[in-house]
Structures are given as C-alpha cells and as structure tokens.
Amino acid sequence: MSEQILNYFNYFTEIEEHFQRARGTSLFLLSPLDWALAESWKNADVPLEAVLRGIDAAFEKWRARRVRSQMVNSLAFCSQAVLTEAQRMADGQTQKRQSDTAPPFPMEDLQKYLRKNAGILRESGITELEHIAESLQQLSEDIPPDLESLEQRLTAMEQKLIAIARMRESDEAALSVRKQLDSYLRPYRGKMSAPQIAMLEAQFLERSALERIGLPRLSLFYLR
Numbered sequence: 261m262s263e264q265i266l267n268y269f270n271y272f273t274e275i276e277e278h279f280q281r282a283r284g285t286s287l288f289l290l291s292p293l294d295w296a297l298a299e300s301w302k303n304a305d306v307p308l309e310a311v312l313r314g315i316d317a318a319f320e321k322w323r324a325r326r327v328r329s330q331m332v333n334s335l336a337f338c339s340q341a342v343l344t345e346a347q348r349m350a351d352g353q354t355q356k357r358q359s360d361t362a363p364p365f366p367m368e369d370l371q372k373y374l375r376k377n378a379g380i381l382r383e384s385g386i387t388e389l390e391h392i393a394e395s396l397q398q399l400s401e402d403i404p405p406d407l408e409s410l411e412q413r414l415t416a417m418e419q420k421l422i423a424i425a426r427m428r429e430s431d432e433a434a435l436s437v438r439k440q441l442d443s444y445l446r447p448y449r450g451k452m453s454a455p456q457i458a459m460l461e462a463q464f465l466e467r468s469a470l471e472r473i474g475l476p477r478l479s480l481f482y483l484r
Contacts, residue, residue: 272298275298275308314343318340322337374403392417415479417478441465
C-alpha cells in the first residue's frame with residue numbers, strides 16, 4: 261500500500277497536531293470550519309506533506325512580521341501556503357519525506373467498525389437507511405482485500421447517507437447552519453478562491469447534516 265494511502269488514515273490527526281505545534285499551544289482545538297477545510301484538502305488529494313509544509317510556511321511568514329496584531333486562530337490562515345506547497349510538489353520541486361509505514365488495520369477492527377455503523381443506522385429508525393445498513397453488514401462479512409477498494413465502497417455509501425440526511429433537514433435547520441457557516445467564513449472570503457470556498461461550504465454542510473441526526477461518517481479515517 262502506497263505512502264499516500266497510509267497517510268490518508270492519519271491525515272486529520274497529523275494536521276491538527278502539526279498546527280498545534282506550529283502555533284505553540286498544544287491545547288488549541290480546531291474549529292468545525294478547520295475540520296471541513298482539512299476534509300476538503302483530503303478529498304482534493306492534497307498531499308499531507310504539502311499541508312504540513314504549508315502550515316510551517318504560513319507561521320514563518322506570520323512570525324516575520326514586525327507587527328502581529330492577533331494570534332493565528334484558524335487553519336484557514338494557512339490555506340494559500342498549503343496550495344502553494346501542493347503545487348510545488350506537483351511540479352517536482354520538493355521531495356516527500358520518508359515516513360514509517362503503519363500496518364494495515366486488523367481484520368477484526370474493520371469488521372467491528374462496519375458492524376457498529378450498521379447498527380447505528382438500524383437504530384436510527386430511518387427506513388431509507390436500512391439498505392445501507394444491510395450493505396455495511398454484508399461488507400463486514402466479505403471485506404475487499406485492499407483498503408483502497410474498501411474505502412471507495414464506503415465513500416459511495418456515505419454519499420447516499422448524506423443525501424438522505426440533507427433531504428430530512430428542515431428549512432429552519434438548514435438556514436441556521438448556513439448562518440453559522442457564513443459567520444465562520446466571513447474573515448476568510450477575501451483570502452480564498454471561489455472554488456476553495458465552494459468546496460469548504462460543501463464539506464461543512466455535509467458534515468453538519470450527518471451530525472445533527474446522529475449518523476456516522478463511514479470513511480475508514482473515522483475508525484478509531
């Protein structure tokens with residue numbers, strides 16, 4: 261399994277820990293906007309190495325300022341630097357660091373994870389989710405031989421899950437979340453491109469739709 265696939269499972273944790281170290285405050289927690297931004301990078305196949313280098317570059321630039329009016333309080337501050345590093349890597353101007361490879365998930369852990377999520381969907385009482393729960397149960401009994409294939413199938417199921425969650429959302433709830441999102445994004449709209457903003461909005465809204473009715477994410481990243 262390639263380094264890129266292995267890094268996928270540690271993507272969020274490594275970003276949060278690296279941002280905390282760069283900021284110098286280990287107790288600082290990323291906001292919902294930050295998590296949505298990291299998820300948008302993951303889905304856009306931005307290498308983890310580019311994200312970590314971008315965080316370092318953004319903080320180096322911030323610390324070089326003669327006047328620092330405020331502390332860096334969001335991962336969005338590093339967004340442009342991350343994309344710059346991603347482009348440099350794509351152009352072959354940097355080399356990926358070598359990292360220790362982690363062993364694949366134990367089969368027993370994968371089975372428990374799939375069955376647990378199937379159980380959550382059944383207990384939700386939402387009729388439309390029964391076929392997804394059944395698919396997860398069947399998948400737990402016949403897990404694909406490689407994690408990439410498994411993740412692709414889980415991603416397809418998760419998209420169905422999100423669609424159902426969004427359809428069940430009331431107009432009031434949708435408006436409330438939209439206002440919250442606009443509040444989060446307001447300081448960064450002038451610093452991020454339109455495609456970046458659109459991707460970030462989509463990730464945030466999908467995440468919120470699932471969380472509001474207690475539905476799980478199905479990606480292997482959430483296997484703890």
